[in-house]
Amino acid sequence: MKIFAIGDLHLSTNVEKPMDIFGPGWENHFERICEDWNKKVSENDLVLIPGDISWGMYLEEAQADLDLIAKLKGTKIITRGNHDYWWKSITSVRNALKPNLYALQNDAISFDGVVVCGTRGWAVPEKNFKDEEDEKIYKREVIRLGLGLQAMDKLYKQGDKKIVMIHYPPFNAKMLPSDFTRLCEQYKVDYVVYGHLHGKNCRCKLELVQNGVKYLLTSCDQVNCKLVEVCEV
Numbered sequence: 646m647k648i649f650a651i652g653d654l655h656l657s658t659n660v661e662k663p664m665d666i667f668g669p670g671w672e673n674h675f676e677r678i679c680e681d682w683n684k685k686v687s688e689n690d691l692v693l694i695p696g697d698i699s700w701g702m703y704l705e706e707a708q709a710d711l712d713l714i715a716k717l718k719g720t721k722i723i724t725r726g727n728h729d730y731w732w733k734s735i736t737s738v739r740n741a742l743k744p745n746l747y748a749l750q751n752d753a754i755s756f757d758g759v760v761v762c763g764t765r766g767w768a769v770p771e772k773n774f775k776d777e778e779d780e781k782i783y784k785r786e787v788i789r790l791g792l793g794l795q796a797m798d799k800l801y802k803q804g805d806k807k808i809v810m811i812h813y814p815p816f817n818a819k820m821l822p823s824d825f826t827r828l829c830e831q832y833k834v835d836y837v838v839y840g841h842l843h844g845k846n847c848r849c850k851l852e853l854v855q856n857g858v859k860y861l862l863t864s865c866d867q868v869n870c871k872l873v874e875v876c877e878v
Contacts, residue, residue, distance in 0.1 A: 648759060648808065649686060649719075649872040650693040651678060652840025652863040653726065655700060656710035662700040670866040675713075677870035682717050685872055690719040691756060692872065695840050695863065696726025696765060696812030704741055707731035715743035722747045722754065724763035726812040726841065749810065751789050753796035758878030760800050762793030763810030766825060766839070769817040787824040794832040806878055809837045814849060815860065822855075830856050836875050840864040 655662070656675060686692060694714070701707030707729075714721055723746065725732045732738055735750040747754055753762035767783040774780035790811070797807060815825035815837055829837055837860045842849050844866075851867065853860045863873050
């Protein structure tokens, strides 16, 4: 089984939010993703989508986008991004998903040879938080990642790959350690896939290895609308 990842699909079937207004890298972006997806992915493979899935404001608006993803080959796992306003109750989200599409929140899921957990994350400050609300959300997301990692350890079998999905980068622009990276190291995570970063001036590396953890940036415009192969098990 191969594990792939691609983030920030920003689908808009039921809302007026064309992505090509953000530049040529977004032209026909979902068609390009599907073309690459169909070349690479088999029904036995796993695809991770770390957030910013649909521009729908409500689950009813996002449903068509979720169904589009479900029709693609392989098993898919999604986590919430900062623009996934439709993602309210995890129970309602899971009830809306087809059988080959899974949503993670404060928990983990295992397949043969791999265990995956995930959370939205939050912006890591350069030094100190300037806003109390930002700090509050950040600390809450650290707790949520910890819960997911605890669930991962309960599912883990000897030899499994451990993968974390997080929408925001788990470090700041200088790629310094954070509570997110320290947790990943503590639980001996193998891979972290993330998104959120866009544009020509994105300063983050597509691949980065720190203290035994491999971090992969998977925002679709940053990877030319092509799936990133994480590993094979």
